[in-house]
Amino acid sequence: MSPAEVVRAPDVRAISLISSAGRAAIGLGLLAAPEPALRALGFSETTSATVTVGRIAGVRDLVLGLVTLAALEDPKRLRLATFANAAADAGDAMAFALAMGTEERTAGSRGIAAALPAALAGVWVVWRLS
Numbered sequence: 001m002s003p004a005e006v007v008r009a010p011d012v013r014a015i016s017l018i019s020s021a022g023r024a025a026i027g028l029g030l031l032a033a034p035e036p037a038l039r040a041l042g043f044s045e046t047t048s049a050t051v052t053v054g055r056i057a058g059v060r061d062l063v064l065g066l067v068t069l070a071a072l073e074d075p076k077r078l079r080l081a082t083f084a085n086a087a088a089d090a091g092d093a094m095a096f097a098l099a100m101g102t103e104e105r106t107a108g109s110r111g112i113a114a115a116l117p118a119a120l121a122g123v124w125v126v127w128r129l130s
Contacts, residue, residue: 007075012128015121016072016082023085024065030058042106064088079129086122089115 006012029037034054035046043050064085071077096111 004075006128007073007078009128012125013072015125016068016078019085019118019121020065020068020072020081022065023061024069027058027060027062027065030054031062032058034058042108042110043104044106060088075129079126082122082125082129086119086126089119089122093119 001009026037034051037058038046038050038054046054064081068078068081068085071081093112093115096108096115099105099108099111102108
């Protein structure tokens with residue numbers, strides 16, 4: 001199967017669409033309403049510092065999601081964007097794992113539950129596009 005055919009494969013297309021749209025939505029939520037978004041992620045309290053970091057993460061996720069959506073028709077661009085998303089998700093999973101040893105265990109467990117499968121799905125899409 002050629003890379004162009006793989007991009008149109010229902011499994012690759014569905015995962016790419018769902019993950020990029022979801023990432024953009026999460027990013028927009030963290031950017032526009034960081035306090036409720038951080039509480040939904042399980043963080044016990046918000047401060048000006050956590051709101052700022054939440055907005056930084058929001059911009060990152062919004063940009064990654066939109067770049068991936070824009071790359072859906074181009075196998076090379078989609079592979080690179082998906083790799084960037086998977087790397088970000090792996091980093092998030094590591095950060096949330098570290099949170100498990102703090103008072104933010106709820107955020108850590110929720111974050112791992114979201115970030116680890118997202119990273120693995122991204123790696124799988126990158127492999128399919130190779």
